[in-house]
Amino acid sequence: MSTPATPVTIIGAGLGGLTLARVLHVHGIPVTVYEAEPSPDARSQGGMLDIHDYNGQLALQAAGLMDEFRAIILEGRQAMRVLDRDGTVLFDKADDGTGGRPEVQRGDLRRILLDSLPDGTVRWGHKVIGTRTLGEGRHEVTFADGGTVVTSLLVGADGAWSRVRPLLSTAVPQYTGTSCVDTYLFDADTRHPAVAKAVGGGSLIVTTSGREIFAHREKGDTLHAYVGLSEPQDWFAAIDFTDAAAATARIAAEFDGWAPELTALITDSDTAPVLRSLYTLPDEHRWDRVPGVTLVGDAAHLAAPNGEGANLAMIDGAELGKALAAYPDDIEAALTEYEQAMFSRSAEVAAFEGVEFHRIDSDGNTAHGLIKMTGEKGR
Helix, strand or coil: CEEECCCEEEECCCHHHHHHHHHHHHCCCCEEEECCCCCCCCCCCCCEEECCCCCHHHHHHHCCCHHHHHHHCCCCCCCEEEECCCCCEEEEECCCCCCCCCEEEHHHHHHHHHHCCCCCCEECCCCEEEEEEEECCEEEEEECCCCEEEECCEEECCCCCCCCHHHCCCCCCEEEEEEEEEEEECCHHHHCHHHHHHHCCCEEEEEECCEEEEEEECHHHCEEEEEEEECCHHHHHCCCCCCHHHHHHHHHHCCCCCCHHHHHHHHCCCCCCEEEEEEECCCCCCCCCCCCEEECCHHHHCCCCCCCHHHHHHHHHHHHHHHHHHCCCCHHHHHHHHHHHHHHHHHHHHCCCHHHHCCCCCCCCCHHHHHHHHHHHCC
């Protein structure tokens, strides 16, 4: 059964899609968001995000949500420590309140965006299985339940494996050569004091060529670690992640010789290790203008984690919303203006001179190299 569409149809209720929906709502433009997940709380929404004053916060300003944003900031979390693998502290920067990248929980940020939208804006449990062009700027979206919607403006905010992207591009995500294993330590200050001391009040980075550990202090005395390994996917496929103890032991063995307060982020996890393979689209991914459809966020410019992904998705959504409001009678002018700016914005991040240097499999991926790069980037 085909459902009539609102003027703007967004696929995906992540940060980019919701920011776009909110900015459109602020400008009085009707919008519907279709999301595959059955409810807002269907799964964990991930860990900490640093929201930057030069992109993510500008998006929240356009959405009229800065007060709500300030209310969810976790104070002190901009502190950062870099340790050597033997536990030696090489860099320790306190959060003095002057940084431009306050930290929030991704779930809290998504919640304030959802709460800012009228009831019914997001249609949960709508998994997209296909899209097709009908001509004259119109597109049809087909859902897993057999339903369809036809729209004159379709926006893919549906992430790495976007079902909307094929309307514009033949590009598909490629494995970066690195995967991460997520772990959590709860009640860290009382149950894991040595680890809590190593992590400090904000984030911890320990990095060597091919192996690294990132950890964040989240809400509720929780430590969340991302254990990165540069290995082919077949290497990870040989590990049975359904056997939590065996998988934990196998990953921990790769960090033999590291300080025990660091390896405890793996071995003492209160949750089973979760494998996350990292993918990327080609640098400077772009497409020719196709009437009535565009992309935001990872659907448009998926990259390996670099601290910019969520921020770029949000500024994409905000800028697209503003462009559509500025050209109410000319969707194509709005999409052209948005895409040209978005292509430049994402390419600039991809071209940052330290990115290649800091690849996990690079010989330069050392704690000392990271400190040098961080200092240069912060100038």
